[in-house]
Amino acid sequence: MSEVAALPLVIVFGIVTVLLVRSREVNWWVASLIFLFGLYVGQTPAVFMISGFVNWILERLTA
Structure with missing residues (x-):
């Protein structure tokens, strides 16, 4: 997910x-x-799995 796509989600x-x-x-x-939990999860490799899941959801919603 690019910074442009992530920024609205962070704001919401x-x-x-x-x-x-x-x-x-x-x-x-x-x-x-x-x-703190979110901050530390963002520093682990789990962030790639979460990012992929969010991208998958967003692709389904916009398709």
Whole structure:
């Protein structure tokens, strides 16, 4: 996935995360753990599998 395609997804997930924390559905410390999990997953080879899966989903939705 290119940076151009990934940026809108990052923005959408960021907005959803902020809204969840503000709605008190998720505590701030749970959100920080989710953030750290995502950060560290992004630094592992699993990111390629996740990226491929997201690309597969997006191809099906746009076809």
